[in-house]
Amino acid sequence: MIVIQAAIAGALTGGLFAVMSVGLSLTWGMLRVINLAHFGLILLGAYLTFQLATDLAIDPILTLVITVPLLFLAGATMQYAFDRLALGEFNSLIVSFGLLIIVVQVVSNLWSADFQRMDATVNPYATRALTIGPLAFPLPTLVAFAFAVVIVGSAHLILTRTYPGRALRAFAQDRPIASAYGIDHVRLGTLLAGATGGTAAAAGMLFALGSAVIPTAPFEWVGIVFAVVILGGIGDAVGTLLAGLLVGAVSGIVSVVVSPAAAPLVIFSAVVLALMLRPNGVFVRRSP
């Protein structure tokens, strides 16, 4: 029973990983930018949620009204600059590493380097749980899971059903041809990066909902998020959700059955295996 509980709870936590990963995966796949600063945006989202909810005494989820536009702007500006500077995939990785460090340090200077947690009066979600029979699920993970389904679902619909989405996918497959057909990649790229900034705001809020925030948190996320991105297939929104659930469930089970220390090892091995056997992602349906 405890294993089932751990697996389901883990899979639900995986929803948070999916929300964190989906933006990174899409900008990597579509725009060829590996944006480590995405983790910085998530961190900012978490701290802004913490600060706004505490100061204004509003429901933490409502802070999205403010944080989503802010981080949309941040993500879009960053992508516009990357595009202007013509940074390749690799240089974007290094530059955004520098940006991530800057964000972490600034956050640490502004909010102190210690753990901070929203007060129970501000954050009604942290202490509640949904009980079904013998199984109990903390409310924050349920909320995160719901957000993951909504965000990934709408990303999938936008990419497959709308003109900008199809244009982006065309651009991801063949840049020169797509440009020749009149696809304005600067505008689309900026738009997509802005949207991923918005998902970062959501991810930050979801993280703050269930955990205490600390400036160095991004470095805890990096390993798992990249595992999710690579297992899900770079640029594949639905794959990211499935991979998030899988990674969450596996680390939940391993933590209970073996030890929490073993979870990252198992996930890391899974990534290496995936890279060797399925370099295009575990859930790819079509042949490459």
Add this chain to the structure above:
Amino acid sequence: MIRRGSLAFLAAAAALALLAFVRDALGFPVFYLVFLSSIWFWTAQATSWNILSGFSGYFSFGQAALVGVGAYTTAVLVGRQDWPFLATLPVAGMLAMILALAVGGLAFRLRSLRGEIFALLTLAVPFILASLARILPAIDGGQGVVVPTPDVSDIVGGFQELLYLLGVAITVGALFVAFLVQHSRIGWGLFAIRDAEDVAEGLGVPTFRLKMLAIGASGLIGGLAGSVFALQIGFVTVEAVFGLTIPLFVIVMCVLGGRDHWAGPLIGAVIVVTLQDRLAASGFEGWSMVILGTILAVLVVLAPDGLVTRIRRRPIAVGLAVIVPIAVLTLADLGDGLIDRLAVGLAIAVVVAFTPIPAWTRAWVRARPSVRGATAADQRVTTADRYLVGTTVPAARPEPTPVDPAATASTEGPGPHAIEVVQVAKRYGGVRALDGVSLRIEAGELVGLVGPNGSGKSTLIGLLSGVLKPTSGRILVAGRDTADLEPHRVAHLGVARTYQIPKPFESMTVRDNVAMAKMFGRQPVGLEEARHAAERHLALVGLADRADHRPSGINLHERQLLEMARALATEPQVLMLDEALAGLNPAEIDQAVAVVRRIHASGVTIVIVEHLLRVVNQLATRIVVLDQGRLLAEGEPTIVMQDPAVVSAYLGRPADA
């Protein structure tokens, strides 16, 4: 070069070590020793990073893993098992090296590995080790490990002296290793990997082995310096050794200092440590990461090649920019101690180094070496011309039989065929790129490989050069099955290829591009000999007067000729030219055809893939036609080209058929 370098490094180590003993007499406070020890630690870490990531281009974000393994090994063994410190040093180095080799052994075996994926994998390693250390009580358990100060013998002096001397020994050793790597075939191989890895492998460079050597050396140095670091900080915690400060620092140091030179990390470390020290002294420690992050982002965009190349362009100006301000400030007694003055000097020097050279000095500086270069180039042109006149190019079609004794020597009698392809099939998922192709290529032939797009020509070339492995069937090169051979071993059997889109090693001159291939040939030779031999191959393709240019400075036609010269330098039995004439104008095509004839006349078997049937008909002794992954026809050019099947494959079937 190497001998002089060894002596210089030995002398530098001795002089630096001496400082620890005469410090008291000179009246330097012990604080300077601490400052220098910090520089040694970072220089060693940055050098460790640079040997792998700077030289081979595989960026690692995982330097903290090496520091962590080194530091925790020493901390646990000294602090909990009561080992003497010096005994833990080699253990720490070995364990870090084993970890590095394990990561490399896994990562570098991945076929799909790209630089970005490697960087992300290495980003995850310290994170995993940190969580292990935090949870396992035998290592840390979450409280940190105290490293007691060892008893220091009187000869060394005090504890700070011991740290300083260990730092000097490890750092000078690390720099020396980097120096050796850079000036040996290993370094050239690593640079080639950074520029174009698959090409390097195809030319005979054992890329996997070289990368493992680099990552192993990197691990050893990182672990040794990490072990001393444990002693230096006295209390090892997960946060202190596995944090992101370490990768950020080493990457900034190397990008700032310059990644393709052993001295780059040293220059970067001196500057960054001084900056960090001054920021801390003036109360801005909290912003140092912000400043370093900014420096990194700006440098990657604006000056990714770093300081070292700029300093080498005008060493005197930069040297003066460091020394003069320090001297002036000392005489005027301004600033708070030596490090303040050093910081000012370094800052001015960095500004000077990054300032573009004014036009008039540039003209003056360039005037001197170019005079020598020009005359040398002129001489080469004349030798090349003489060579070209000497080899009479056959005006008519070359003989269809081997023309050179060298070529016939390897295939006397009914010996092995130059290449034999037996029932080879290659599938990608459900797609059959090649299906049951059998083919023989004899020494001395000039085979034209033709077929419509998607007929499997490129797949066949890939299979023959060993980059691809057949799904079924066998490929024999000189009688040897190549199924389990890495591409560089196939290259050593005597198969070379060129690429349709030329992929030169962009960081090397045209001559060194060819010399590279020579250095990693069947009989490895040193750099000087390889450069000498390169002249011959450049002359054969008519590129002798471009030898000192960078690949970016020559045109497409010349880049394709460079591809041929580079392939020839591996001394192939069989040379495969993959659409070497694509995109050329008619005059260039004629010239390239003449070069191909010359190469063939020198005894090399040639397989030429080409869409220009006129050229193939003219050149080839035999034609092989592929269509939809199958062998459609082969034989005499004139006969094959009239084969109805071939005509319909190329032009489509008649409408009424």
